[in-house]
Amino acid sequence: MNREFLPEAVVGITVGLLLAVLAVYRTSKAPSSGILTRGAMMSVLLYAIVAAGVLVTEGLTFIGLLLLLVMLCLPVVGMMFAERTPAVTGQAARVARAAVSIGLTAAMLIAAAQTLSLLSRVDPRTLVVVLTVVTGLLVAVEGTRSSGRIGSWATWLLIVPILISLALGFLLGNAGQAISPIIVTGGLSVAAVVCLMVAFLVLGTADAALAASHRIGGWSPVRVLGGVFGVVILIVFGLLMFFGGAVIAPSIQFFVVPANIDALPGLAGVLLAVLTVLFAAVVAGALAGLRPTADAAGLGWLIGGAAIAAGVALLDPGLDWVVVATALAAASVALATTARGVLGGLIGAGVMAVVLTVTGAMTWSWWAALAIVVVAVVGRLLSGAGSSSSVDSPAVSGPEPTLDASHNPG
């Protein structure tokens, strides 16, 4: 990196934010099924960002890619499980689901702030605030429509990282090495993989944004996962070719390309604009869980939730801590069938979070995986001891979200 490109970087990020706004307000028509399907892809790719961040620390190989694909099915499986189960309503359940949306939003804000600031030296704290405010405004006014539209544009823009990855792979890499690595890795942590899988499964049962997106868009899980698989495979396989079969980060070789981001005037701006749209899409997608439609009743939840998510991101206890804590909250509603069960699960989740934090196990560990399962089981057991008066269907309380224009506050 031989020059300063802060002005270019800031213009790129600003353009990325404006593109997100333009995506939402480009038309007043109801989003098509294609738009909602692509928006749903971004809601699933959110999990890929989390999982990839874990897998690359020890070295993401071809086997890791296959595991990643399996992992990405789990939130959708969890969502489908929840759809087929009578959902618990009431305040405790709403708090639990809101906690999941807040946690996922915080996780994406952390990922966005770390990535963009590392590439551009913008202040990540400012970035957290700006990204929260802009996406929060869009979701407040347009609900899931906004996340779907931004997600749709972001999905098209994924062509940029796909092309970069494949170009690096084919021009400077080796397809054979992608499958038979020449780089030695530390080996995948079984505990981390199991913990991720357990977390993703329970998060899927309580990810209100994913559920609302499915209910509104009626997208095919197979189609969404097929699209997600295509994106992930193309990006990761290109990187595997380039990196000799194992993507290890942080490492000097991983950052050789980002360190040349100033190679051509304008290149840094374009890449940062694309990344900003991608992160705006996943943040908006997670935030939409707090207010899937534009009903005024959810506005307080959205504003409060966004503020809490931004606060957590600013404190940044670590992506692993945030996602495990979120999974604990999700576990409280994963198997519970009564409000009592959810409440018991939430209390259990709080206790587990404290214990895991104090013992240093609030990360991708066996203990964290076990704690998530225990919380889910506690919710289920306490449900059996209570009444079923709070059971309702579908999973999210409030009016049934539709694409009708009446949900547009106009």
Next chain:
Amino acid sequence: MVALSRGGAAGVAAGAAVLGGLLLFATAAPTSLVDAPAYEIDESLAGEVTSGTTPALSPFYDVADWQPGPPGTLVRAEPIDGAPDGMRLFRILYQSTDLQGNAIPVTGLYAVPAGDPPPGGFPLVGFGHGTTGIGQACGMSQAPLDDDTPSRSNFVPHIEPLVEQGWAVVASDYSGMGAPGPASYLVGPLEGRGILDTMRAVQSPAPEIGSVAIDTSKMGVYGKSQGGEAVLSAMELAPTYAPDLDIAGGVSLAPGFTPALQGVLDAVASNPTSTSQNMFVLLIARSYAENYPQYTNLDEILSDVGKEKMAILDQYCGGDLADRVVDVPLSELLNTPVASGLVTALGEAMPGSTPLKMPAIIVQGLEDTTILPQFTHAQVMSRCALGDTVFYVRYPFDDHPSLNYQARLNQPSVIDWMEARWADEPAPDNCANQLLGTTNLAAGVGR
């Protein structure tokens, strides 16, 4: 807010995006680019930093009577006559370990201020020298006072001024460069062990050296080019290999890295011209073949022309060596594509994936054509992502030689930075990503 018209809401959101952009610009972290003119090297000094002569090997490096011992143990030492006023110089032989864990003898140069130590003793710095070759005559301890030698080329711009600061400086020759042993060029874990074991070795009283009081609470590492990479490796290794050393921080000037990227290495290996890179790739080939036989060997890495040059590596050093290997294009020295086993080994040896337990300052001149700034920047990005406490300084107009002086004599000065670590001042950090809460989790913060 929800009462806004659709157009109004779009305007508010767009306004927030633009305002956000302005805020991002206004609040950006300070640049690592220093506003400093290029450092002009004094012509009278320039003659002293050449390395066109390979010194003769003295009997000190004969280790026929050497017996294996615990790493960091001083085996023997001898004074070097004619040291500049205000300092004493010694050759030392000490115990270290190779990558297989076997004991090996390694030599080094120990330079201490001549006067009385300050209360508590002299601060101690482990120095990592830049590229001088891999031959037994190429180390720092051979002939630091003789003009035009490799050791002189590191002694004048680095070791001498550091001793003048009142620091004791111990410079490992690295394995194989003095006492016989595996070649160590850019083999981070081997160079790192050499540096850490020198710092242990000189803490033991020795009759040849006398009693030199060392303040064990004031230790650091300092290196340039190959040595910049070596000290970062030493810092990564220190918590596990030498937990007894309380290293307060490290200075890495224009560190030399070879990223384990097949495509990049193939591009380098296809260079149809003859440059100083010829010497570097031959040194890497030999060193990696010797240290990572499980991955690669010279037959895989080098062409027949390249293998013919191997004998020269044992006989010559510095500029004397570089001049003897530039008679053929680089592309004729290496097999292409580059041996995958070499890429595997580089992936293991290069620092950048293990968090540091102490802060570092990394300095780079942007006019440097020997060490490409992009690789240094990649290392810094990796360090920032790891949560390390890293202070990155870029000089816009300096090249590889002038950085030696610029980094010491300009602000922010690496000397001041090191002294501040010993004074237990909070270490500066210009990793923008660490402005979030994880800054408090960064391993080196506070020291």
